[in-house]
Amino acid sequence: MRLEIDVKGNVNVPENPLASQTSRDTFPVTSEAVLDYEERLLRPDAARDDSEVVAAERYYHQATSSSVVNKTATEQTLRDAMRHTIVRRESLPETIYAPEGYFTHGELSLLKSPVSSVAVDRMLPGSFVAVGDRYEVTPDVLCSVMNLTSLDSGKVESEVVEITEKAVRFKLQGEFDASVDGVSTRLRMVAKMTFDRQAATVTWFALAIHETRDISKAEPGFDVTATIRMVRQPMANPAALPSKSTAVRFDAPIPAERLFVELQSRERMAGAMMDRRWRMIQDTPATAVLRMIDHDTSIAQCNLRSLVKLPEGKQWTLDAFLSDVRRTLGDQLVQIAGRDERVSSQGLRVLRVVADGKTQGVPVRWIMMHFSDDQGRRLHATFTMSADQVDAFAGNDAQLAESLRFLEPGDIHDGARPDTGRPLAGPESSAARVGDRAEAPSASDLK
Template sequence: MNSEVLRFSTHPSVSSGTRRGFLSRILAGGALASSWAAGWPDAGDASAGESSLRVNRGRDLFRVRMQIDVKGNVNLAKDPMIPDSPKQVLPITGKISLDYEERYLRPEGATAESAIIVAERHYHEATGTSTLNRTTQATQLRDSLDSILARREQLPETIYSGDDYLTHEEVELLRTPVASCAIDSLVPTKTLRVGEKIEVASMTLASVFNLTAIAASDVQMELVSADAADAKLQMRGKIEGSVAGVPTQLHVLGKLTLDSTLQTVTWAAFAVHETREIGNAEPGFDVTATIRMIRKPLAKPERLPLIAAKVDFDQSPPRDRLLMNIGSDYVGVNALMDRRWRIMKDAPGEAILRMIENDRSIAQLNLRPLPRLAEGEQWTIEAFELDVKRKLGDRFGEILQSQTDLTESGLRMLRVVATGQVQGVPIQWIMMHFSDDEQHRVVATLTMDGESVPKLDGADVQLAASLQLANPRGNVASGAGEHQSDEKSGQTGEKLGDTGSTRLESIASRPSDESSGEVSSASDIPVQR
């Protein structure tokens, strides 16, 4: 490995930031752009003539190093179910370091000019640290994950592993704000004069910055200099787009070095300022960051398998590989869930998850630990039915289904499906009582409106099949066979909201004297020189 090729050049950087696992597209323009020092590694004198830019799109194997530094604010709604809920602003900083091999996989019949829709990666390093209002968290990709696939038919790209199920934190760690496999597409392959500018296509910008859609853009690419060794380009402008249905706005300043011999972008740096609205599954944010990237073409894999992964390009990513390992130490559960499920609260006594698709809430899942029963005691399905009716009260309509079963992991399950109404809206509840031989007990309540029932898509079956019980943190004490009832467990999503992830919630509740040092906007962030 040529350490010189993969060494980051000294470059001005805007400071760092990420929330619990989030680092999305982030670029800086306007006042930031004017203060971001211009300069490339080994910059040469600019040529005054015309230059013909060429990219070798036949290359399909690279070693990439990327460093992301971010600083800004996370914006939270105190109650995410109320659009005009008061907002909370928390300062955040962070850093992500990635070092990986990347192989491009192409469907049969694809040409070198075709967009890269699948990348196979092996990560030599993938680490991240973030500090949210003085609380620091570290994330690291497990060493056991040898092969990672990134599918890019739809954006943001879908990341999964054939070795094991990823966690949300690992997926967010690997979902970079700039896609290395799309970076060459930024180069205008035509003859340009130094100082000449050309508009960058929206489709290209969406691919590079992992955006689902772009509504408007004025980003332009400029040839700054060119000689026999390389060409240097600069881009800047504004992008208005969306990510999974959530509006976002980016101001972009980027610098690229195109190696004239390799005909490949070997160095890139971006300054990004992104403002994203608060979504149903994610906080909003106003962050500024730098992304620095070095790419080196490889003649053969170093750690990637010699034989490329098999991908069925005619099919969507395999559903069984897109499950995520979701757990709650407070409730004492672990399960494999659809990626649309996001943890909104994880605290002693209850965990709340929501199924979010295109920023629309489909269903809510409440998980609650119960007191242990006396030795030899078990709940009956009849007792569970009565408890369901009592909990729903005047919202209860009828019981559609009631059964007792044994799950794949050996848990005893009582399952009741009930319907009813809340404020005239038809609602369906799926309530499941799980218990094991050690008297651990958990109740899972799925709540959705009538129109969303088909969209649940077997999530209740998947939950029951994979759920495992453990001693919850704080250990629920033994008690009578009664639920410790909470009327909220049967309410609709209109009233089951929480302030967001437990980590954000706990930090937001700190005394104000612990929140000193907040910045109110990205313009308050100094540029480090």
């Protein structure tokens, strides 16, 4: 399986990423991505051969992307240890995870595909056809092939244009409104598809798309054109996949422990293992911004700041950190709801203060954390959320406290993030210290 994606267009960056879907800036973007992998389709033992495939096992021989956003270049690759993956499609967009190890944020974005090789055969008609026959692709098939959450309106029609002894060729065309994880998108598409009669499968799928996607809480919007070329070739035996398929429990959800992602800050030289609701929104010399998003609802934000290095062997006390929190929050502070200190599983000393207060009359909870090691390296983390999101937040600061580690240059795998040069929103509060702007998407995000 080989998938080549070329994208050109514009990224629409919001006026206020926390509250607005109005575009303030538009930046040009170009990107190229290549995914080359072998794929084994997986079904439950009792499933029929013609039943919908809801899982697959892949080995990526190549996974690369290069993009230029506003004249800033970024490259992304996949580590050798992460080439073996599992794809689950019980819900869409499909979920990709590794049987062993964890993807970085950039790797996970790289493997997002605009077209599913698992589902492309579902584009075929369900009966005998003749040249000139037309049929409409059903909404559930479009969602499955295009990795969409739902189809709201519109249609795609397919026409049989040629039949030979070896192949049947189709032309597809249409436009439709859809959503991806709660974000609205509009697509216009023209495609060509070849069905190999001997192999009994689609071996060629070429697609031209114009997509306009709304700005979301996690990513900027975009207006792009993309060309996608998919080549599929049946294999008698696997080349790199294990000879025996990896066990998948179809009667159970994906194991929660497989759905963590490593968020790396190149500027902070730090990384943490968080669940996939957390996104790295910004990483600049001033601050790194993580945001917890669930179906385009913003639950919490975390700002990371580097602090001046202390002399080796010297540490801050919890009382000193508490005083600093009180001074930072000032009149916004209503009460200190908790404080503690620990040594994390990564060997870092962690100071934690929980504070309740108000910003412009709105009840807010802050969780502030101070990380340090024996070499004097320090990092400050501030979680900010509205009081009504505390239950949904569900103690996610514990994930950061246990998994955050300081990185060496060789530990950072994700490509440098584009820097648009100016923030898109001022601080939410003096505690949050947000010079916030939307993340410029990677090449794969634009697919």
